[in-house]
Amino acid sequence: GSSPEPPRHVLDVDDLSVETFHDVLDEAANYEHMLAAGNPHRDLPEHTLGMLFEKPSTRTRMSFETGMTQLGGHAVFLGPDATHLGHGEPLKDTARALSGYADALAIRTFDHASLETIAAYADVPVVNALTDDAHPCQALADVLTLKQTFDDLADVSVAWVGDGNNVAASFAVACAMAGVDCTIATPDGHGLPDSVLERAAAVGSAPTVTTDFEAAISDVDVVETDVWVSMGEADEKREAFDGWTVTEDVLEAADAKFMHCLPANRGEEVTDAAIESERSLVWQQAENRLHVQKALLVELLS
Numbered sequence: 001g002s003s004p005e006p007p008r009h010v011l012d013v014d015d016l017s018v019e020t021f022h023d024v025l026d027e028a029a030n031y032e033h034m035l036a037a038g039n040p041h042r043d044l045p046e047h048t049l050g051m052l053f054e055k056p057s058t059r060t061r062m063s064f065e066t067g068m069t070q071l072g073g074h075a076v077f078l079g080p081d082a083t084h085l086g087h088g089e090p091l092k093d094t095a096r097a098l099s100g101y102a103d104a105l106a107i108r109t110f111d112h113a114s115l116e117t118i119a120a121y122a123d124v125p126v127v128n129a130l131t132d133d134a135h136p137c138q139a140l141a142d143v144l145t146l147k148q149t150f151d152d153l154a155d156v157s158v159a160w161v162g163d164g165n166n167v168a169a170s171f172a173v174a175c176a177m178a179g180v181d182c183t184i185a186t187p188d189g190h191g192l193p194d195s196v197l198e199r200a201a202a203v204g205s206a207p208t209v210t211t212d213f214e215a216a217i218s219d220v221d222v223v224e225t226d227v228w229v230s231m232g233e234a235d236e237k238r239e240a241f242d243g244w245t246v247t248e249d250v251l252e253a254a255d256a257k258f259m260h261c262l263p264a265n266r267g268e269e270v271t272d273a274a275i276e277s278e279r280s281l282v283w284q285q286a287e288n289r290l291h292v293q294k295a296l297l298v299e300l301l302s
């Protein structure tokens with residue numbers, strides 16, 4: 001699927017303009033309503049999404065594949081060990097070969113640089129399906145969740161507590177794009193890179209950064225967290241997060257909703273009671289992956 005125009009890649013949320021970011025969220029809400037009403041919306045007939053994943057996935061794989069089916073297209077999933085990658089074929093060759101078949105690529109890698117290499121050589125749009133540095137599809141789904149839950153994003157405050165990881169990075173930049181007041185609270189040494197804070201400032205305002213868990217959650221509408229040890233990281237890392245568990249008491253004291261991209265590690269970053277409580281928005285977040293990714297693919301391919 002080559003075209004004369006250079007392809008538009010989404011390696012993180014701020015590869016979209018603020019205007020397009022909002023358009024994608026509006027279209028995602030449209031797709032949600034069309035699906036609920038049973039209205040067909042085959043906006044990508046005969047289109048194929050190539051999916052190249054170096055890491056496991058439940059939600060991302062299922063939502064992209066289901067989304068392509070609903071759009072009248074098709075997705076091909078190439079999981080860890082399914083390809084010649086890692087067995088001698090370079091990324092740049094894989095990227096060019098896949099571009100010849102697929103209309104777009106969704107890529108999940110460890111190194112963000114691997115994704116950048118694929119994007120540099122692919123002549124179809126490349127979407128980041130999670131790297132060690134970023135998770136833009138999750139950030140879009142999370143902002144859609146906030147829009148569905150609160151009347152006006154300008155009045156919403158969120159606290160990210162725990163690890164300043166890939167999901168936190170994209171979330172902080174997305175909050176800046178959406179005008180959501182965001183605090184990132186992490187133990188010392190686990191904060192977001194300065195480059196992420198600068199990118200947030202460039203598209204809105206940089207998040208408030210703190211190492212004080214109590215202060216971060218004292219007066220917020222939403223508390224979001226994620227696993228303390230991401231895929232590919234060393235287990236010893238979890239020791240830094242003693243005392244950072246989100247409990248029902250924490251949510252009640254703040255009178256806050258709870259968000260988590262999943263999969264969750266119950267008993268570590270969140271208790272079972274907190275994630276199962278009425279304050280929890282996690283299933284809505286997970287479903288929203290479907291709606292935002294459909295809108296994003298249609299945006300990139302039209």
Ligand code: CP
Nearest residue numbers: 057058059060261262
């Ligand atoms: N939230 C998320 O990306 O989940 P998976 O790893 O299951 O795709």
Ligand code: NVA
Nearest residue numbers: 165167226230231262
């Ligand atoms: N931070 C987690 C997110 C998984 C969806 C990880 O990278 O493993």
